[in-house]
Amino acid sequence: MSFHPKMAYDATFHKSARQLEDEGPPFVYTAENRARFDQIVTRYPPDRRRSAVLPALYLAQYQQGYITANAIRHVAELLGITRADVEDVVSYYTMFYTKPVGTFVINVCRTLSCAVNGAERVTEELCAKLNVTAGQTDASGTFTLMEVECLGACDRAPVIMVNDSWHEHQSPEKVGKLLDDLKARGEAALTGCVHVVEKAGS
Amino acid sequence: MDPVLIPHVREPNSFTLDFYLKHGGYGALKTALRKKPDEIVEMVKASGLRGRGGAGFPTGMKWQFVDKKVEPRYIVCNADESEPGTFKDHLLMERNPHLLIEGCAIGCYAIGAKVAYIYIRGEFFHVQSYLQRAIDEAYAKGYLGKNIFGSGFECDVYVHRGAGAYEAGEETALLESLEGKRAQPRNKPPFPAVAGLYNKPSAVNNVETLCNVPIIVSKGVEWYTSVGPEKNGGPKLYCVSGHVKNPGVFEASMNVTLRELVEGYAGGARDGRKIKAVIPGGSSVPILLPEQLDTQASFDGIARAGSMLGSAAIIVLDDTTCMVWLAENLLHFYRHESCGKCTPCREGTDWLHKILRRIERGEGQMRDLDLLSSISNNIAGKTLCAFGDAAVTPVQTTLKHFRHEYEAHIREGRCTLPADWRARQPVGAH
Numbered sequence: 001m002s003f004h005p006k007m008a009y010d011a012t013f014h015k016s017a018r019q020l021e022d023e024g025p026p027f028v029y030t031a032e033n034r035a036r037f038d039q040i041v042t043r044y045p046p047d048r049r050r051s052a053v054l055p056a057l058y059l060a061q062y063q064q065g066y067i068t069a070n071a072i073r074h075v076a077e078l079l080g081i082t083r084a085d086v087e088d089v090v091s092y093y094t095m096f097y098t099k100p101v102g103t104f105v106i107n108v109c110r111t112l113s114c115a116v117n118g119a120e121r122v123t124e125e126l127c128a129k130l131n132v133t134a135g136q137t138d139a140s141g142t143f144t145l146m147e148v149e150c151l152g153a154c155d156r157a158p159v160i161m162v163n164d165s166w167h168e169h170q171s172p173e174k175v176g177k178l179l180d181d182l183k184a185r186g187e188a189a190l191t192g193c194v195h196v197v198e199k200a201g202s
Numbered sequence: 203m204d205p206v207l208i209p210h211v212r213e214p215n216s217f218t219l220d221f222y223l224k225h226g227g228y229g230a231l232k233t234a235l236r237k238k239p240d241e242i243v244e245m246v247k248a249s250g251l252r253g254r255g256g257a258g259f260p261t262g263m264k265w266q267f268v269d270k271k272v273e274p275r276y277i278v279c280n281a282d283e284s285e286p287g288t289f290k291d292h293l294l295m296e297r298n299p300h301l302l303i304e305g306c307a308i309g310c311y312a313i314g315a316k317v318a319y320i321y322i323r324g325e326f327f328h329v330q331s332y333l334q335r336a337i338d339e340a341y342a343k344g345y346l347g348k349n350i351f352g353s354g355f356e357c358d359v360y361v362h363r364g365a366g367a368y369e370a371g372e373e374t375a376l377l378e379s380l381e382g383k384r385a386q387p388r389n390k391p392p393f394p395a396v397a398g399l400y401n402k403p404s405a406v407n408n409v410e411t412l413c414n415v416p417i418i419v420s421k422g423v424e425w426y427t428s429v430g431p432e433k434n435g436g437p438k439l440y441c442v443s444g445h446v447k448n449p450g451v452f453e454a455s456m457n458v459t460l461r462e463l464v465e466g467y468a469g470g471a472r473d474g475r476k477i478k479a480v481i482p483g484g485s486s487v488p489i490l491l492p493e494q495l496d497t498q499a500s501f502d503g504i505a506r507a508g509s510m511l512g513s514a515a516i517i518v519l520d521d522t523t524c525m526v527w528l529a530e531n532l533l534h535f536y537r538h539e540s541c542g543k544c545t546p547c548r549e550g551t552d553w554l555h556k557i558l559r560r561i562e563r564g565e566g567q568m569r570d571l572d573l574l575s576s577i578s579n580n581i582a583g584k585t586l587c588a589f590g591d592a593a594v595t596p597v598q599t600t601l602k603h604f605r606h607e608y609e610a611h612i613r614e615g616r617c618t619l620p621a622d623w624r625a626r627q628p629v630g631a632h
Binding site: 043045048050051052053054055057058079081085088089092093094095096107110111112113115116117148149150151152153154155156157161164165166192193 | 381449
């Protein structure tokens with residue numbers, strides 16, 4: 001809602017609109033993730049387990065793809081804080097998904113340095129190829145397209161981030177090829193950051 | 203000057219411990235542990251090292267303010283590099299992570315902390331994995347952990363991954379985030395040096411700042427102050443991006459001018475275009491015009507020219523850039539990233555963006571320009587952190603220097619730049 005008489009807020013803008021839709025399937029950490037969690041909480045003072053909420057939520061998101069109310073409950077119980085405390089955090093940070101996303105989440109940077117180097121053409125190409133608009137998942141459930149704010153690699157603009165892997169110096173032609181590669185070879189097609197000279201074989 | 207922060211970053215395996223040791227790595231930590239902690243603080247103070255994160259506050263003073271009577275104390279490294287145009291810490295952590303680890307360890311020794319947390323932004327996942335690998339190597343060789351170099355000093359370094367919030371780069375918001383809450387700023391005072399992480403005395407330092415500490419210890423205060431102009435000593439990393447031929451991170455002393463950085467290091471504008479404006483310190487600082495390019499790129503030099511060095515993120519814009527579009531693009535960023543704690547910023551950034559968008563589309567009215575100024579004045583200085591001032595800067599500075607472009611948009615009902623010059627709006631922006 002708006003307190004300004006003439007200005008309606010975009011439905012998509014307010015972070016409070018990112019509500020959890022359902023409880024989701026029952027959630028507990030796998031044994032492996034539970035072990036990781038137990039190791040992570042040792043980094044913080046014993047009476048400050050709450051600090052581990054971000055890593056704990058990442059574990060949940062990697063396990064299940066997105067964060068559900070049940071995952072929030074599990075994390076809250078393990079950390080000894082309330083569910084509201086955890087949901088407060090989930091709804092604030094942009095990297096936690098509260099709805100199912102595709103196998104590959106494509107984040108295109110849209111901020112100044114990328115924008116002046118043609119980021120919007122990259123987004124246009126991706127939209128056309130996937131038949132979606134930014135913020136949507138394609139029909140096959142494989143790709144989710146997002147526009148994000150500055151990723152911090154402005155010298156290699158435009159930058160896109162696919163899941164956790166970076167792809168720099170993008171162009172409409174390159175992203176088309178990347179999509180085909182991802183469809184054909186899956187995660188193996190993610191090459192990562194260009195700074196990593198060892199992988200480039202030089 | 204020869205680079206000292208990023209001398210070997212283009213060489214394969216420069217991130218490994220073996221490589222770092224071959225180039226004198228961890229020598230500074232060894233030297234530091236033979237001195238008294240207060241001596242290190244004095245050294246850093248004498249070196250005049252100023253925080254590289256944006257504010258340029260003297261690091262030695264910050265460390266001296268840390269309350270030595272309360273235990274435990276913490277070093278918190280701010281690696282939430284998210285100011286648009288900044289990518290120096292990214293390169294440092296990815297290609298020279300041991301320098302940061304050594305800096306954290308010396309910092310801990312100086313202020314009497316046992317734990318350093320490196321708060322890294324969530325998007326830097328691969329950087330985090332490099333950093334973690336370096337930390338594991340350092341533990342294995344005894345450069346971290348208990349009884350380092352047999353001195354009895356113990357130090358743990360942990361990486362904490364953020365989850366996508368620009369506001370977490372503000373020091374108190376970063377501490378809130380590290381405590382497992384929303385990244386929203388605290389009221390100051392008390393400053394982190396008195397009540398920081400977990401309400402204990404803490405020093406929050408930028409990655410590049412901590413990377414300078416081992417260099418001060420190993421090369422000495424005299425060398426350090428001899429690099430660059432007075433009160434702006436030491437090597438500095440500059441990030442140049444935008445419409446330049448050769449964008450990247452460049453290391454120089456602060457004697458360098460903006461012209462040398464833009465036209466020398468970065469190769470100048472592309473395709474023989476003319477430079478229209480330069481943002482010298484990330485999106486939150488006032489624009490400088492091409493005739494101001496001979497400004498010395500130091501904290502004080504750029505301040506004298508009416509802007510700020512900030513995080514030394516130089517964004518170059520050529521004559522194809524529409525300044526109304528630029529303000530709209532940046533306000534989209536600030537609107538999205540406002541943490542929502544203070545009303546002027548939360549509501550105001552949204553209003554500013556809406557007005558800019560309608561001017562950019564050619565639907566604006568002349569009175570909108572006064573409205574933009576009025577809203578800006580009602581945000582700046584009326585928020586808990588500097589975000590409010592940062593968010594209105596793109597609007598105020600473009601209105602000041604390029605008011606005619608706004609007026610042309612309103613008069614003509616469209617952008618007056620040739621259509622094929624214009625960067626199109628990102629598709630999902632509307």
